[in-house]
Amino acid sequence: MRHATTNGDARVWHVSDDLAARYAEGVLPEPEAWSLEKHVEGCGGCAATVSEAVRGTAAGPVLAEIRDAVLASLPAPAPAAPAARRPRRHVPHRFARLLWAAGPAVRGAWLPAVLVVAAGALALAYGTGYPGVRALLLAVAPVVPVAGVALSYGPHADPLHEVAAATPGGGLRLALTRTVAVLAVSLPLLTLTGLLLPASGAPAAAAWLLPGLALALGSLALASFVGCRTAALLTGGGWLLAVLGPVPAASSGGAAGARLAEQLSRCLDGVGAQSAWATAAVLSAVLVTARRPVYDRPLGR
Template sequence: MTDGNARIWHVCADLAARYAEGVLPEPDAWSLEKHVEGCAGCASRVSDAVRGTAAGAVLAEVRDAVLTAVPVAAPGRQVRPDTPPARLTRPRTPPVTSRLARLLWAAGPAVRGAWLPAVLVVAAGALALAYGTGFPGARALLLAVAPVVPVAGVALSYGPHADPVHEIAAATPGGGLRLALTRTVAVLAVSLPLLTLTGLLLPASGAPAAAAWLLPGLALALGTLALASFVGCRTAAGLTGGGWLCAVLAPVPAAPGGEATARLAEQLSRCLGGAGAQGAWAAAAVLSAVLLAARRPAYDRPLRG
């Protein structure tokens, strides 16, 4: 398995045979699959081992049928009708383009789709309320909505509703919780600085500091991921995001006319302001991270939704 260097290993014939027979332990199989992504020699050895099994014969038939129906050749190369499928080659994707494509796919809604424009609309709407209409509670509204934005991004970025190949991705070494965390980091990397900067540009008007929502946003995002292992991403996002909105907006409808903004600012100060509230959110983030780590095996299977 090793080639003399303790940090470099290759797939031996016995390991490839055990993998092809399906008797290799799951962690070793994941390690092997990750290794053959960048090692052509080991990939060829594993491929030869798989061809020697009953499943290999079926896979070969499927491959030949696909290549016969949709022949693919290198750019500029003519494909003759009698060319064996095994001799056809696919055009190689430039390494930089391939890495960029994988990065864009892994980053999820932070760089594609309608999620980023939606975040920009939230930021622009808050600025328009403050400086276009003179509304004094623009920062309070932004702080009430901001923690839900990463939660919505998490809900839209992972699960069968987000990826047509979710079931396949969940079973790969780079999928599962690793992919969910990659997309969550991308969501946070976009929303946290953008909405915090917007809050700094808004008048305070009794609302907490513009950065007071950062820990709650992180805690709710981690809590959503942990809860998603039980009920799925969208349901988990509805519970965490909906719970937050109910908590901060509950006193507002009962406020007398003209005092709704002040009541919202007071409620936000209770939920976000002070060392006690921030410490509680930090503890919630840590507990969510611990629960998420304990529930990691659940991400090795497709989530409910």
């Protein structure tokens, strides 16, 4: 299947001609194909072996035509600056890869929006004395990671989504990486903001953590059926409808804040409520795992 070479005590595995031929013919089992694709990302020799095997198939001429068309469409490179005047630039390759993996949400408009939500809650509480700001923040907070997940993965997030979904580093692995990045930003930031706000009868500042995790995983699982944006609309909209729906629109600020805090207490406070959210998070994670093959194909919008 593969052949090994030894360099001192290290054993380095490489792609054999037979393995490359089976991959080019499309008969290699999926796990072995993923392993091969991951290996050739960093091994030029094996990449050349696989490329030559693919060129020998019926798809070879078609791929060659596509390659020539892509190269022909590229603009001509600008003249290089003289060596003496060319500035030396240190490109942070690892940071760039990490930023790309984190997804459009973390490096785009979503992150400033989260900061605006946090700063706006503090300004509303201490600048205007508006009652029930923590309850309002707890009502909005679980939707924030859901929105981040929706913006992080799918055709709208990556121009090359179809290609990325088929790579070993794409698919569910990429979706989970971006979900973790969204949660790593939103969970501590909004929880810290909640701690700085007056309680005013609202649940604890960290009471939304399990619901936020469950809704994010639920949105990710539902996306495998209906697409990222529709899934975010269903999960985030369902949450907002559940907590904001019972609050009368005509209520005064204090009455609305008290009613919202009461409704949030039903949804968030107590061992029963938190256990239900933990169960929902686990079930969503199981469903995401079961639906893993779907992420190897482009998801709908």
